[in-house]
Amino acid sequence: MKLYIKIFLISLIPVLFFSCKPNYTREQKTYIASVEKQRADKNLEMQNDTGSPFKRDSSIKFEPLKYYDVDPAFVFKSKLFLYANQDTVVTQGTKGDVRKVVKIGFVNFRHDGKTYKINVYHGVSRTGISYHTIWFTDKTTGDETYGVGRYIDFELHKNPDFVYTIDFNLAYNPYCSYSALYSCSMPTKEDYIDLAIKAGEKKFHH
Numbered sequence: 001m002k003l004y005i006k007i008f009l010i011s012l013i014p015v016l017f018f019s020c021k022p023n024y025t026r027e028q029k030t031y032i033a034s035v036e037k038q039r040a041d042k043n044l045e046m047q048n049d050t051g052s053p054f055k056r057d058s059s060i061k062f063e064p065l066k067y068y069d070v071d072p073a074f075v076f077k078s079k080l081f082l083y084a085n086q087d088t089v090v091t092q093g094t095k096g097d098v099r100k101v102v103k104i105g106f107v108n109f110r111h112d113g114k115t116y117k118i119n120v121y122h123g124v125s126r127t128g129i130s131y132h133t134i135w136f137t138d139k140t141t142g143d144e145t146y147g148v149g150r151y152i153d154f155e156l157h158k159n160p161d162f163v164y165t166i167d168f169n170l171a172y173n174p175y176c177s178y179s180a181l182y183s184c185s186m187p188t189k190e191d192y193i194d195l196a197i198k199a200g201e202k203k204f205h206h
Contacts, residue, residue: 024072032070035169039067057179065173066202074168074199076109079161080120089121094148094176095183099123104132107166116193118166120154123185132156134166135187139196146177146203149187171200178204 024032046052047062054062082105091099101123108117122132132154141149150171157164174184 028072031072031075035070038170039065053175053179053182057181060179063204066204068169068198068200068202070169071199074197076111076166076168077163078107078109078166079163080105080107080156082160089188091185091188093183093185097183099185101185107134107164109166111195114195116195118193119191122156135185136171136191136193136197137187138193140198144198144202146173146201148174148176148184149191150200152200168197168199171197173201173204 043064046054046065049055052062054060083103086102086104089101089103091101093099101121103119104122106117106119108115110116118134118136120132120134122130124130134152134154135149136152137149138145141147151174152166152168152171154164175182176184
């Protein structure tokens with residue numbers, strides 16, 4: 001009798017395992033596969049590209065970047081709400097250098113019945129390249145994710161009514177998270193999201 005019970009319980013393990021996995025739609029599965037492909041491509045780039053921090057800093061050894069599982073629940077839609085007064089914000093780099101960006105507006109998203117606001121910034125790199133970005137910290141910061149914060153690239157659209165996709169699965173670490181050779185802008189206190197965003201890239205160094 002005991003042997004029968006043991007065999008029965010063992011037979012339940014795969015059933016319980018697969019029943020706990022999310023029942024994604026075909027569209028969601030396609031999306032997940034596309035993000036996983038992007039991650040695989042980025043690993044190859046980090047490992048082999050001459051501009052990679054792993055190529056420029058011989059003191060660090062390449063390992064595949066660490067991520068949360070791709071979760072469609074962390075993909076949101078929002079218009080960009082422009083600020084009437086687009087203030088210049090002085091931020092600090094991780095090496096103490098001073099940087100200036102313009103806070104142009106914000107996007108928002110709802111999660112578990114609560115609305116969250118995220119600022120969008122415009123800056124110019126040291127090489128003169130103009131860019132727009134979101135950077136943030138959240139409840140995972142310093143624990144499961146990089147202690148300075150994470151970034152999401154933002155491509156500004158000319159149409160003011162354009163609806164943007166805010167995809168936290170694409171949140172990534174700046175180069176300073178891998179190597180001390182780099183300095184990166186630190187999100188401000190205003191850029192904190194009071195939520196555990198278990199999506200995107202995790203911290204590289206243990």
